[in-house]
Amino acid sequence: MRKKILKLQNSSNFGALLTNGLLASMRLLNFTLLARALSTENFGIWVIYLTTVNFMEMLRFGLLRTAFIKFTSGLAEVEQRIVEGSSWLIALAFCLLIGLLALLFHFLQPLIPLSESFRLFFVYYPAYALLVLPYHYATFKLQAAKRFMAIFALTVTHTTSWASILIFNLFYPLSLQQLVWGHIAAISMASGLALLLGWSNVSAIPAASKAWIMKLLHFGKYSIGTLIGSNLLKSADTYLINLFLGPAATALYNIPLRLTEMLEIPLRALAQTALPKISAAANQNQKTRISELFAQYTSFASLIYLPLLSAAFIFAPQLVTLIGGEQYTGTHSIFRIFLVASVFLPADRFAGVTLDAIGLPQINLRKVVVMALVNIAGDYLVLQYSTNLSLVALVTINTLFIGMSYGLYQLIRLKIIKMAHFKAYLFKYGRRLKLSKNTP
Template sequence: MSLVKKIIENRHFLALATHGFAALFGLVTFMTIARVYDKADFGQWVLYLTGYSFVEMFKEGVISSALVKFLSGTDLPNKKRIVGSSWTLSLIITFSLATLVYLIFLMFPVPIETFGLTLFFKWYPFLSIAILPLNYAAWIFQAEQKFDKILGIRLWSSGFFLSLVLSNLYFRLSVESIVIMHIASNCLISFVVMIKGWSGLSFLSKSNKNDINKLFGFGKYSLGTLIGTNLLKNADTFLISIFLGPVFVALYSVPLRLTELIEMPLRSLVSTALPKLAAASNQNRKKNVEQIFRQYAGILTVLFIPFMVMAFLFAEELVLLAGGEKYLESANIFRIFCIYGLFLSIDRFTGVTLDAINRPKYNLIKVIWMAGANIMGDILVIMLFEELWLVALVTILNVLVGVVMGFRFLKREISVDFFDILRTGWQECYGTYKTYFGTLFTKSKI
């Protein structure tokens, strides 16, 4: 029980649980809605979610990383000022985007309805306001490293909406009613968050122009990095669709979907690493920044090695499970992604560390280099060879460019070494094993 308690209270476990439960609830919600409605109505729901995610990307790109970076390790007066200034900037962006979306809806109703985008353009302005306090609470808790509260917020939000969707199995309301349920569930949790004082909205009066400019100055580079990262993730699919067609897209998408097995723990550790790195940087503890970077990048790289080897060996079985027999020929593509996965954690943590030490411009340049290498490499191999496995091979080139560029920029600020990362990762993994399991096994022998 002591071991279980240690694991459950660990912030990395809590961050992983947050992403895991959100993914699980999202999958069950997705499957339920898909079974209730016909393809046309379900397509409108998917377009609503896609449009919402795309527009929110701009807001979160400017706000979230900047808020976590400058909030981490600060005292209460500075915290109030930063949160208040962030709220001012966020409200400006939110109302600007909401107004723009609604004006487009009023000006072009017929084309919007033709393309099935009515639900998004009609309801996004309300959703953007309803979800803001909830998101702010999560960002503030991330900076304060209170991952248990983030887990609670996300569970209540996703769980309440899922319960409404499941109840619709009986009522069979319109798909527009599902959108209203989505907004209402977020609105309810946001209201609870504001009542508890978690959103930081009460600090709005503390905002000032200098902090708003500082947050926006950082956020504009974060937004560029986020757009570049999304381009990296989707460029392969778009280029394969343009040059080779939808059949090849389907073959490529199954192993690409399996890379979520790599992405989920990586996103979880990134969410716990950023506030620690930012706090150390804000307090001018450069040695601590170096140590935290080596620990996180090293631990995940060492842990990924056995998992990637197992995934490489059982690629056929994993592809069969994910897509069925008709996609078995794409197993070798997934094997290439397993090699890509070995370098992904170092690439990702060089970017996070650059953001944390207030060098978001370098992180953006790194992502631009990666996107350029990926797009040019994809076009070259598709036009010359028309082989999907070569497109996957380009992703290894892309991540290696990220590692090289990341190391180049980090070395201007802190001391980094590839073999030090691996050595630190092994030492930390072995130390963690002894902490959590050494005593347990010793007691069992007695």
């Protein structure tokens, strides 16, 4: 038994699940602390601000993260340093661009009427963008090396620092501006730890090369589009609801949305471990292994994810009340709609991971663009004629089904995966699950 426990603790899947579990749990706790401490109006403003920050981070690290992990998996240390240094230079150039745009906004602010959410973003995001870099690069490097317990340590530092500030806010209320500075300070603590331990590898910057900068940008132009599209799948609802119905409705919609993201912990963890493994198999031209890994991860994720969704569906009213309070109880119907749509997530997620890992990000980009367009068009049509937030959530079911179908079709058409492998692993894991239930 002890050997099994040690084996589980040392596995990359366990480390990724622990890290994502902690991150999602702490984010949910922090989200709850904010929802209960702020008025519905101010909470809606915070949601828009944070959604915009996350969108910009997706934009930047969509360009770099997948390419970084793909091209460093299985490479010698010397070659890894060249990739790391080149990636760092691109990220720093992005920070410089953001700083110039913020400066331009400062001079044009009297001429551009902006909401409080976007004013906060333009004033404070440049500082966040620079200070978060060491933390992000440490997680990139550690993920490529499958050192998920080290990522766990950084996650603990970040999330507990932010939670401490929010607990302080419960007793001594802070302004939105002070909360933003607290948010920046929390990520700075994690970045400081990454620098101290040498995990962010800033020293690799002098090893950067023009050839690798161009290679990363070439690959990233597809993955950045993919992540922008993925972000729009979630954030488009928030922005359109805010546009049509205001911050209060945005706050109501985001309680069930955040709960649904919490339930994606197993998928995110498995996707983190799948990307470097499938990338390594692709780099070594092991075609059968790619198909087997896709089947293994998709079938396993489906079997552990579906019972989780079922339990959440039953206890939906209690869950939304626990997170947001009594004023959000009526949003449980929205949460249940998200849960139905999430049935298609495992196959959709690993189809995208596989396409990126084997060097076909342009196909994954097309998949995500189609999904984003369907989602935005559906949301816009609904909000033109209705204020019912449940109808907005219903669009998500159609969106995820289309994305899953397109991704699987492309993988089968290109003979990258074989459904026989998927059926075999589904039977294998299903049988193991059945036997474990029958074991006294």
